[in-house]
Amino acid sequence: MLLGVIADDFTGASDIAATIAKGLDGExxxxxxxxxxxxxxxxxAGVEAGIVSLKSRSIPAADAAAQSLAALDWLRAQGARQIVFKYCSTFDSTPAGNIGPVAEALAERLGAKGVVVCPAFPGAGRTIYLGHLFVNDRLLSESGMENHPLTPMKDPDIRRVLAVQSRGKVGHVAQPIVAAGSDAIAKALAAASETLVVVDAIGNDDLTAIGxxxxxxxxxTGGSGIARGxxxxxxxxxxxxxxxxxxPAVNGPEAILAGSCSRATRAQIAHHRERHPVEMIAVDAVMDGHFDRxxxxxxxxxxxxxAPLVYSSADPEDIAAAQARYGREAVAEALDGVFGNLAKDLVTRGLRRLVVAGGETSGAVVGALDLSALTVGREIDPGVPVLVSETAPRLGLALKSGNFGAVDFFDKALAHIGGSA
Structure with missing residues (x-):
């Protein structure tokens, strides 16, 4: 193994896996x-890049650091020469962590300074300029991420967000240095006294230079774009x-499970329901024990x-109301359990193609299915590859971060898994 990746959720792991498996254009x-x-x-034998998928984004920071260090030890034992800590390209994290604490713990274990922090992924509309994270043409704090049910992002300045989480000061390599090329970037990182350094990136050429x-x-450390080069x-x-x-292609009965409440996923659901059967899971039914699995x-x-779709996605106002009635963590845990159990029962009954929308939902699903390793295949949309289980029964999956994918993603994903795209 040459490259080892520690990802803080399952869709994020798939995201960077697609980038690494694809590499630079044409290469x-x-x-x-x-x-x-x-x-x-x-x-x-033969694995050149190993991505360890954790479900550590929303757990206590100390636990996230401990899990990440365990992943680091395993990857180094496989011979990995370079480690990437992968987090979401919208820098999903609360003031208590987990990105800063995990990055610092890994850096301390590896004796690293001037460690790149770059969640940019221009292919999915995420760019960093003057330390501020943009989603398409909006600051992170105006992108819809300010309403995220678990990690609301209300500050677009990654330097400031990271400083609140971290023990040390946070450095910055600004766009003019990045534009000057890889030698200039390397010199700036080598001169940094800080452990963590936010690096601007507004295009793929910037990410290639950083690489x-x-x-x-x-x-x-960074989003999947950091692995481009x-x-x-x-x-x-x-x-x-x-x-x-x-x-390999996988065919057979299919399902789409969507737990994300992001704008992109809600638009994908609306598009899908125009052509395919859909079923909504009501939070109240789940919480009061009336859900009919x-x-x-x-x-x-x-x-x-x-292409049947089952979803719990709702508007931010409805989510807030449900959280007020039952508690944020209780709702999240209950819905994760519902989707995990659905996936397990469906596979037992012959399901072979599964598309999942939402990082927490994907984590619940793959945890319930007790999968150990997935071969990374073709990219469906930027950041989302086909994944095929390496143990029987063979399953074809697509694990999508809530904000990723074109409006017709669900149809495309099933076609790619089946080899007909």
């Missing part, structure tokens, strides 16, 4: 496997094949072949 990437949780056995600048860095470093040195993504299972199985 190819690394042979990539996504591991679900810290493995207890060695990686298979070249950190070719020998023990630790890099990293495979090239290994390929250029003749240490990697450049064979990139490859996963068997009826939902019948709905999905009776509509096999027609």
């Amino acid at each position: 190819g990437g690394l042979r990539t496997t996504q591991f679900l949780g810290v493995p207890t056995a060695p990686a298979a 070249a600048a950190v070719a020998d860095a023990p630790l890099v 990293l495979p090239h470093n290994f390929i250029a040195r003749g240490e990697a094949s450049g064979s990139g993504a490859g996963a 068997e009826a939902v299972l019948r709905f999905v199985l009776d509509n096999a072949g027609h």
Whole structure:
């Protein structure tokens, strides 16, 4: 293994897996496997990049750091020469953590200084300028992320957000230095006295330059875009094949499970319901014990072949009202349990293609399915690849961050998993 990644949620892991498996345009990437949780056995021979998927984004910071350090130890035992800490490109995190504490813990273990912090992913509309994170043409705090039910992002200044979470001061490499190229970036990082350094990036060329600048860095942190140039470093040195993504097609009964309440997912649901059967899970029914799981299972199985969708996504006002009635954590935990159990029962009854929207929902689903490793295949939309389980029964999955994907993502995902796209 050459490159090791620690991701703080399952869709984020899939996101960076797609970037690493694809590599720079036309060059190819690394042979990539996504591991679900810290493995207890060695990686298979031939894995060039290993992504350890954790569900650590919203847990206590100390627990997130401990899990991340365990992942680090396993990746280093597999021979990983460089570590990436991957978090969301919208920097999802509360003032108490977890991005700062985890990044500092990893840096301390690796003895790293001048560690890049760069959640930019221009392909998905995330850019950083003067330390401020933008989502398309809006500041992060005006993008809808200010209404996130678990990690509301009300400050777009990543330097300021990170400083609140971290023990040390936060550095910054501004756009003019980034535009000057990899040598200038490397020089600025080497001169930094801070452990964590926010680096601007407004386009893919910036990310490529950053990748070249950190070719020998023990630790890099960021969104999936930060990995854009990293495979090239290994390929250029003749240490990697450049064979990139490859996963077999999977066909059979299908379902789409959506727990994200992001603007993008709600638009995708609205588009999908115009052509396909959909079923909404009411939060009140779940919380008061009246949810009929068997009826939902019948709905999905009776509509096999027609891309049935089950969702709990709602408008921010409805979410806030439900949280006020039952408690934020209680609602999140209950819905995660519902989706996890649905997925497990559906697979038991023959489901073979599964699309999941939402990081927390995806974590609940893959946890319930008890999957251990996934082969990374073709990219469906920026940041979302096809994933195929390496154990029987073979499952084809797409795990989508709430804000990712085109409006017709669900149809495209099922087609890609089945090999017909």
